[in-house]
Amino acid sequence: MMSQILSNIQSPKDLKKLQASDLAVLATELRDFIIDIVSTKEGHLGASLGVVELTIALHYVFDTPDDKLIWDVGHQAYGHKILTGRKNTFSSNRQKGGISGFPKRNESVYDTFGVGHSSTSISALLGMAIAAQLQQNDRHHIAVIGDASIVSGMAFEALNHAGATDVNMTIILNDNSIGIDPSVGALKEYFSRLNPDSQHNIFADAFNFNYHGPIDGHDIDLLVEKLSQIRKQKGLHFLHVKTIKGKGLKSAEENQIVYHAPGKFDKKTGVLTATEKTGYTKYQDIFGLTLLELAEKNDKIIGITPAMPTGSSLKYMIEAIPERAFDVGIAEQHAVTLSAGLATDDLLPFCVIYSTFLQRAYDQIIHDVALQNLPVIFCIDRAGLVGADGATHQGVFDIAYLNAIPNMQILAPKDACELRNTLYTLQLGIQNPVTIRYPRGESNIKDWKVPFRKIDFNHIEKCCSGTEIAVCCTGTLIEQVMKAVENMESDKISVYHFIQIKPLDKDYIVNLAQHHKAIITVEEGSIIGGFGSRISQLSASEGTNIPVYNLGIPDSFIEHATTDEQLKMCGLDADSLKNYFQKILNRL
Ligand SMILES: Cc1ncc(C[n+]2csc(CCOP(=O)(O)OP(=O)(O)O)c2C)c(N)n1
Ligand SMILES: CC(=O)[C@@H](O)[C@H](O)COP(=O)(O)O
Numbered sequence: 001m002m003s004q005i006l007s008n009i010q011s012p013k014d015l016k017k018l019q020a021s022d023l024a025v026l027a028t029e030l031r032d033f034i035i036d037i038v039s040t041k042e043g044h045l046g047a048s049l050g051v052v053e054l055t056i057a058l059h060y061v062f063d064t065p066d067d068k069l070i071w072d073v074g075h076q077a078y079g080h081k082i083l084t085g086r087k088n089t090f091s092s093n094r095q096k097g098g099i100s101g102f103p104k105r106n107e108s109v110y111d112t113f114g115v116g117h118s119s120t121s122i123s124a125l126l127g128m129a130i131a132a133q134l135q136q137n138d139r140h141h142i143a144v145i146g147d148a149s150i151v152s153g154m155a156f157e158a159l160n161h162a163g164a165t166d167v168n169m170t171i172i173l174n175d176n177s178i179g180i181d182p183s184v185g186a187l188k189e190y191f192s193r194l195n196p197d198s199q200h201n202i203f204a205d206a207f208n209f210n211y212h213g214p215i216d217g218h219d220i221d222l223l224v225e226k227l228s229q230i231r232k233q234k235g236l237h238f239l240h241v242k243t244i245k246g247k248g249l250k251s252a253e254e255n256q257i258v259y260h261a262p263g264k265f266d267k268k269t270g271v272l273t274a275t276e277k278t279g280y281t282k283y284q285d286i287f288g289l290t291l292l293e294l295a296e297k298n299d300k301i302i303g304i305t306p307a308m309p310t311g312s313s314l315k316y317m318i319e320a321i322p323e324r325a326f327d328v329g330i331a332e333q334h335a336v337t338l339s340a341g342l343a344t345d346d347l348l349p350f351c352v353i354y355s356t357f358l359q360r361a362y363d364q365i366i367h368d369v370a371l372q373n374l375p376v377i378f379c380i381d382r383a384g385l386v387g388a389d390g391a392t393h394q395g396v397f398d399i400a401y402l403n404a405i406p407n408m409q410i411l412a413p414k415d416a417c418e419l420r421n422t423l424y425t426l427q428l429g430i431q432n433p434v435t436i437r438y439p440r441g442e443s444n445i446k447d448w449k450v451p452f453r454k455i456d457f458n459h460i461e462k463c464c465s466g467t468e469i470a471v472c473c474t475g476t477l478i479e480q481v482m483k484a485v486e487n488m489e490s491d492k493i494s495v496y497h498f499i500q501i502k503p504l505d506k507d508y509i510v511n512l513a514q515h516h517k518a519i520i521t522v523e524e525g526s527i528i529g530g531f532g533s534r535i536s537q538l539s540a541s542e543g544t545n546i547p548v549y550n551l552g553i554p555d556s557f558i559e560h561a562t563t564d565e566q567l568k569m570c571g572l573d574a575d576s577l578k579n580y581f582q583k584i585l586n587r588l
């Protein structure tokens with residue numbers, strides 16, 4: 001279809017010139033444009049399709065960027081990007097050097113706040129609204145937040161504060177009854193009970209917001225009418241819109257979980273593009289399937305995920321043993337302290353959280369788990385570089401932020417079988433909190449379902465032996481290290497794999513230093529405060545006299561690209577490692 005209206009829109013100024021009667025046609029064109037690009041370039045789909053009408057209506061009614069608009073999480077902001085000057089670059093979405101998959105302040109003045117992690121929009125918007133009040137600016141402030149994101153603690157903290165102010169602020173609840181997976185919890189039921197005759201909303205009332213709705217979020221005329229009314233008024237408004245995630249693409253409406261981020265698909269039929277089966281299993285599945293296998297025999301095991309049952313594959317245990325596996329919604333802090341509570345009563349919680357989202361629960365890890373030395377097992381998925389989601393989602397800080405916590409044991413299995421056996425070993429019983437980190441994507445072993453074997457975490461594996469350099473690596477990055485040394489002088493380099501990052505065996509490090517001329521550490525984590533930093537510290541404090549070189553994620557945020565590209569950008573791919581090892585050898 002020719003996009004006759006969209007092709008003339010470079011910014012919301014052009015949008016405002018349209019007749020209201022043109023907007024429905026524009027919605028069709030915008031939807032087609034998103035489907036067209038995402039079907040080949042990949043990315044988040046369902047959320048953006050669901051807010052096409054809302055996006056158009058917001059930019060039509062309000063004066064962005066002077067009026068401030070924040071998209072919570074930001075995975076639904078593709079339409080916003082396309083209408084605000086990024087139509088021509090949209091095909092570079094999430095690729096190296098291209099635009100980001102999330103709103104980003106340095107990308108556009110229309111992106112008022114950088115997002116990626118959920119439930120931040122109301123706090124940030126309130127900050128802007130208070131700033132406007134102090135500066136006697138009567139602009140409008142609007143946040144669009146989903147039904148799964150609004151139940152998070154941060155959103156409640158912000159609503160509670162906002163409700164005691166008299167700023168100009170409109171919260172739009174985009175209620176589609178699903179996050180990535182179906183929404184959970186009590187409020188979901190409450191929101192679904194509300195109808196246009198309810199006239200009253202205890203939730204909005206309690207926070208002193210004027211409630212409007214629920215209205216059909218695909219009725220563009222109604223949206224324009226409602227938003228125009230709100231715009232004329234000042235104060236606190238809460239507009240409840242009902243939408244369908246994936247709206248406009250049948251398969252995406254019918255299979256909302258898959259089409260949250262479906263990969264490539266046929267833009268006409270929606271049918272997913274068949275990818276060649278590699279025979280390798282994703283790490284998340286090795287975790288999820290192994291945990292289920294163990295939980296079937298060990299009834300102390302409890303599984304907990306904050307809103308990522310599909311992404312983390314805890315779904316297998318939730319389906320099979322629902323009474324012992326919980327999706328608690330977007331509530332990382334709660335997930336951690338809930339696990340602490342379970343552990344006080346002799347249960348064995350496996351709390352699975354993406355590395356990047358666990359950042360939100362740092363105090364809970366320290367105060368509620370580690371300080372009381374409670375036996376909670378944190379399964380840290382998406383540890384390391386994550387690819388196209390980019391800077392907001394990199395799982396590169398966990399080693400550094402966990403290294404500082406007393407009682408915490410940190411493990412990084414080298415492959416699928418080791419991950420499986422780590423889970424097995426830990427469920428035999430632990431005396432302290434433990435974290436296991438493993439990456440996004442496929443493992444490199446096809447036959448990972450090996451008979452269970454107990455692992456000695458204190459054992460440091462010598463992968464190859466040499467006299468000049470000791471390369472110390474942790475986790476699955478060992479694969480790159482082994483490729484790097486494959487064709488190098490075999491008698492010069494030793495490689496060691498440390499499954500245990502904390503505690504580290506001081507005597508072992510001293511011994512390595514005595515038998516080599518240099519140590520090189522390699523990790524897929526922040527170079528500051530990580531595994532390598534700790535080895536450098538130990539080596540220095542024990543007075544060893546050899547240089548220790550640390551390789552890892554540099555002190556900068558790593559932008560979107562493929563994981564292979566990101567490894568290269570960080571000098572952690574096999575070729576870069578080989579060059580680095582050779583450079584150090586030449587120096588000795
Ligand atoms: C703190 C945090 N935890 C988890 C996620 C992963 N995540 C991204 S989108 C999403 C669901 C959001 O659902 P909702 O707010 O209802 O928006 P919708 O996708 O339905 O538009 C989740 C759990 C995240 N981005 N941030
Ligand atoms: C927007 C968001 O936070 C999630 O959709 C995230 O992109 C999921 O990442 P995975 O694809 O690694 O599950």
Ligand SMILES: [Mg+2]
Nearest residue numbers: 146147178179
């Ligand atoms: Mg939702």
